[in-house]
Amino acid sequence: MSQDVRDLVTPSCDLLALGEPTHQEPAFGRVRNELFAQLAERGFRSIALETDRVAALAVNDYVQGGTGSLDTVMREGFSHGFGDQEPNRRLVSWMREHNRNRPPKERLAFHGFDAPTENTCAPSPRPYLEHARDYLRLDLDVAGLTGDDTRWSRPEAVLDAAMSPGATTEAGRLRVLADDMLTALYSRAPELITATSREAWFRARTHLTAGLGLLRYHKQSSLPLEPNPRIAGLLATRDALMAQNLLDIRGIEEDRGATLVFAHNLHLQRNPSIWRLGDRGADWSGAGAIVSSLLGERYVCVAGSLGRSEALGLHDPAPDTHEGLLQSRITTWGLESASMAPSARTRTDTHPGQGYFPLDRATLDAVDAVLHISDGATAGAPAHG
Numbered sequence: 001m002s003q004d005v006r007d008l009v010t011p012s013c014d015l016l017a018l019g020e021p022t023h024q025e026p027a028f029g030r031v032r033n034e035l036f037a038q039l040a041e042r043g044f045r046s047i048a049l050e051t052d053r054v055a056a057l058a059v060n061d062y063v064q065g066g067t068g069s070l071d072t073v074m075r076e077g078f079s080h081g082f083g084d085q086e087p088n089r090r091l092v093s094w095m096r097e098h099n100r101n102r103p104p105k106e107r108l109a110f111h112g113f114d115a116p117t118e119n120t121c122a123p124s125p126r127p128y129l130e131h132a133r134d135y136l137r138l139d140l141d142v143a144g145l146t147g148d149d150t151r152w153s154r155p156e157a158v159l160d161a162a163m164s165p166g167a168t169t170e171a172g173r174l175r176v177l178a179d180d181m182l183t184a185l186y187s188r189a190p191e192l193i194t195a196t197s198r199e200a201w202f203r204a205r206t207h208l209t210a211g212l213g214l215l216r217y218h219k220q221s222s223l224p225l226e227p228n229p230r231i232a233g234l235l236a237t238r239d240a241l242m243a244q245n246l247l248d249i250r251g252i253e254e255d256r257g258a259t260l261v262f263a264h265n266l267h268l269q270r271n272p273s274i275w276r277l278g279d280r281g282a283d284w285s286g287a288g289a290i291v292s293s294l295l296g297e298r299y300v301c302v303a304g305s306l307g308r309s310e311a312l313g314l315h316d317p318a319p320d321t322h323e324g325l326l327q328s329r330i331t332t333w334g335l336e337s338a339s340m341a342p343s344a345r346t347r348t349d350t351h352p353g354q355g356y357f358p359l360d361r362a363t364l365d366a367v368d369a370v371l372h373i374s375d376g377a378t379a380g381a382p383a384h385g
Helices: 027-041 056-063 070-076 086-099 126-136 142-146 169-187 189-195 198-221 227-253 287-298 322-329 361-365
Strands: 015-020 046-052 109-114 259-264 273-277 280-284 299-308 333-337 369-375
Touching (some): 015 027, 027 259, 027 369, 046 086, 056 086, 070 086, 126 142, 126 169, 126 198, 189 198, 198 227, 227 259, 227 273, 227 287, 322 333, 322 369
Parallel strands (some): 046 259
């Protein structure tokens, strides 16, 4: 058992994935902050969280020393309610202070790698496509094709194929338009970067790929499928977009240093992700499975594990479960090689409202290490920020 994440950073690693088994236990964010501080000393220069990539541009502006308040950036720079989490606030505050008086190449960068979607809705692609259109100085009536933004953002557009605008003639024209703009963005890159900057070009590409991703997600929403294939298709599409974002981020950060990515285990594990609730269920390849297959040894994965949690109402695990065996060896929190995990059974004392996905043998066999937190109430003292 170790509390030094640097033990896991192999010479080939440039994307270290740190998973959490639930979003509802803040101790994982606190421990993540400690580990990222260790990694910054080891040459890591960026972190990517499971939050909207476009919104996160405002967070990166702030940690680079930009104007504005911490309250504003936490409210506007995160999706999925993650801006309300205290560990994230401490992370942003610490990164800004860390970057103070450092040259740009040594500053820490903040990225989101999620698509701008929520659980039951996805917004209109209009503002993302218009950002790219304006950067390219094109005369295109994007709003005329998208129409009222609410027809895209209402829950029915994702939950009911018949209500989705994703298969309309206008959506098809938007996909062609966005693809043409992406080609133009690359073909005109020399003149555009000379006239603006590499940062502005990458920002335009980030908006444009987000808009394209939303069009693909809405297209998937429009397919008249049975519930289980429908859920699986949407989950797979979202993770494919997340994987593309991670690869883009590594392209941006490649010359500066390695990246820590933090998200739910389901998005980062190498083996297929599985979700079950009653007679509903889905199996799909998460972003980690996709990226790992492309990066090979450059991708190192750590799965999160939890013993007990007051925040979740989760009690000590049974001794013969994967978490129970880890609990017997780790008193606060620690990192342990997944190859050391003995045979055990999957935990069964959880319920869906906790958002907790227990460890299983397939996941352990496909990750490099486990981060186990024994008790969420005491692990990861808030040392930063």
